Amino acid sequence: MDTHSQRARRQALLRGTYGTWGRLIPGEDGRLDTKRQIEVLRSLGISTFNFFISRNKFDWDDCIRFLPLAEQAGLKVWITVLSPWQGGANTPFGPEYRDWSSPFGSDYLAWFDAFGQLAAAHPNLECVSIDDFDREENFELLTPAYVAQMIKALHQSRDDIAFCPTIYGVTPTLLQNYIELFDGVMLWWSNLDIRLGMKEWLWANKTIVAGRFPIIAGVYARATTWHPTPPTLKTFKGCLRTARQGADGVMLFRPHLAAGEANPIVAYLMQENREGQTA
Numbered sequence: 001m002d003t004h005s006q007r008a009r010r011q012a013l014l015r016g017t018y019g020t021w022g023r024l025i026p027g028e029d030g031r032l033d034t035k036r037q038i039e040v041l042r043s044l045g046i047s048t049f050n051f052f053i054s055r056n057k058f059d060w061d062d063c064i065r066f067l068p069l070a071e072q073a074g075l076k077v078w079i080t081v082l083s084p085w086q087g088g089a090n091t092p093f094g095p096e097y098r099d100w101s102s103p104f105g106s107d108y109l110a111w112f113d114a115f116g117q118l119a120a121a122h123p124n125l126e127c128v129s130i131d132d133f134d135r136e137e138n139f140e141l142l143t144p145a146y147v148a149q150m151i152k153a154l155h156q157s158r159d160d161i162a163f164c165p166t167i168y169g170v171t172p173t174l175l176q177n178y179i180e181l182f183d184g185v186m187l188w189w190s191n192l193d194i195r196l197g198m199k200e201w202l203w204a205n206k207t208i209v210a211g212r213f214p215i216i217a218g219v220y221a222r223a224t225t226w227h228p229t230p231p232t233l234k235t236f237k238g239c240l241r242t243a244r245q246g247a248d249g250v251m252l253f254r255p256h257l258a259a260g261e262a263n264p265i266v267a268y269l270m271q272e273n274r275e276g277q278t279a
Helices: 004-014 034-043 058-074 107-119 136-140 143-153 170-179 198-209 233-246 256-263 264-276
Strands: 018-021 047-051 078-082 125-130 187-189 215-220 251-254
Touching: 004 125, 018 078, 018 170, 034 058, 034 256, 047 058, 058 078, 107 125, 125 215, 143 170, 170 198, 187 198, 187 251, 198 215, 215 233, 233 251, 233 264, 256 264
Parallel strands: 018 047, 018 251, 047 078, 078 125, 187 215, 215 251
Antiparallel strands: none
């Protein structure tokens, strides 16, 4: 039986998060260049890396290899896998998403059991997530009863690892069905072109949640499958400022880490870190 104190510990792991989601820096062999990845993350002042497991057969092994080295560097780690809606032959996205995340695909009980075992060996693995959780197409599989089984599998090996799915808006129905299963949410502002309205949007979602779990604000730092151009530096800076002021933590979407200071957003984050202004 989950206790209030256990859930409070998991929620405490999420508060104050300053992280980045996805892109890996490849080495000459095409696998993750772990050393360079960690160096760049540290140069940005990032405290948490959200490791995205896609269909790439090496992602899971690279994640396992990354964890102990990240721990040595003082980095916390989250892991995100694809949702049922995103995977499979009829995915609305490109080939990166087809066939779900590897190796466990859409068997989320297997995923969450593996996450728990991995977290038991690596205390810096603090949270796991499912991308685009709140798409209606996901709920055929991800029913409250099934998600409860997933959480049970996750906590068999370690009871203080958090579950913080990606969503785009908190609705009363979502809250009613999953409130006992979420330790927090990653809430993404999906307008890459403008910051106007983001403050009010955050406030509205926080009002629905009413402090029952943390909201980690997602800020896009790169183009997406549905928005082929990245945000301008001005828009990014404004959204980041609003997220820091209005949410319990911040998660950046795929800044172009490999480009380093050649990318204006990465250059800004590095400069901000050098000046000691990061969250």
